[in-house]
Amino acid sequence: MDEKKLAIVATKGTLDWGYPPFILASTAAALGYSVEIFFTFYGLQLLKKDLGHLRVSPLGNPAMPMPVPMPTLMMVLPGMEGMATSMMKSKMKAKGVASLEELRELCVEAEVRMIACQMTVDLFEFDTADFIDGIELGGAAAFFEFAGESDITLFI
Amino acid sequence: MVQEDKLLDARGLNCPLPILRTKKALGEMNAGQVLKIVATDPGAVKDFEAFSKQTKNPLLDQAEAGGEFVFFIQKA
Incomplete structure (x- = not known):
């Protein structure tokens, strides 16, 4: 039986949007898929050794459940983003949701291949020394080399 | 009931950790x-x-009791 393949493009760097790439990649790997994630633009934040800087913002996110209804104008107040971030983190912990670091570590263990987009690394002047070990650098053509023969391709 | 060789306690864990x-x-x-x-x-x-x-890997048996779900999976 040929090994199935999953290719993911991870473009978001917020606490909430960091989850889908790592959840799907780790689960696919557990199911026997060979997995590659291409990190580009804000998704590069997910490669940093320390993920403590990732945040979630209630601003421009009307679907985010809030403990009490709040007018949009309130969302710009100082401290709102920090509050939303710590609320989400404590809720995740209480519900037994894994931390991003844990899910990423499981991906690394399962040999999920992670590629950082060279162009956006240069554009935003990321220091690749801040990334976890084992990250490769590549461009769009490198992504298609794997995606072209993948069974599933996701843009997140 | 199937007899297990190993027990995994995944209580309190959420998707995708149990898997x-x-x-x-x-x-x-x-x-x-x-x-x-x-x-x-x-x-x-x-x-x-x-x-x-x-x-x-065959799922030999599964059951639910008191909010807990039990699965028996045999390694293929």
Whole structure:
């Protein structure tokens, strides 16, 4: 039986949007898929050794459940983003949701291949020394080399 | 009831951790051995059926009691 393949493009760097790439990649790997994630633009934040800087913002996110209804104008107040971030983190912990670091570590263990987009690394002047070990650098053509023969391709 | 060779306590864990821990536990077992998993995530029911089907490790039995879900998976 040929090994199935999953290719993911991870473009978001917020606490909430960091989850889908790592959840799907780790689960696919557990199911026997060979997995590659291409990190580009804000998704590069997910490669940093320390993920403590990732945040979630209630601003421009009307679907985010809030403990009490709040007018949009309130969302710009100082401290709102920090509050939303710590609320989400404590809720995740209480519900037994894994931390991003844990899910990423499981991906690394399962040999999920992670590629950082060279162009956006240069554009935003990321220091690749801040990334976890084992990250490769590549461009769009490198992504298609794997995606072209993948069974599933996701843009997140 | 099926007799297990190893027990995995996945209570309190949420998707996708029960599946990932199961995969890891099966990796440390021999073919034919049975892993018993106890979980509290209701989503685990569908997930374990899907995991079994896709990895070809038979789901021998499953049960629910008092908000806990029990699965018996045999390593193929």
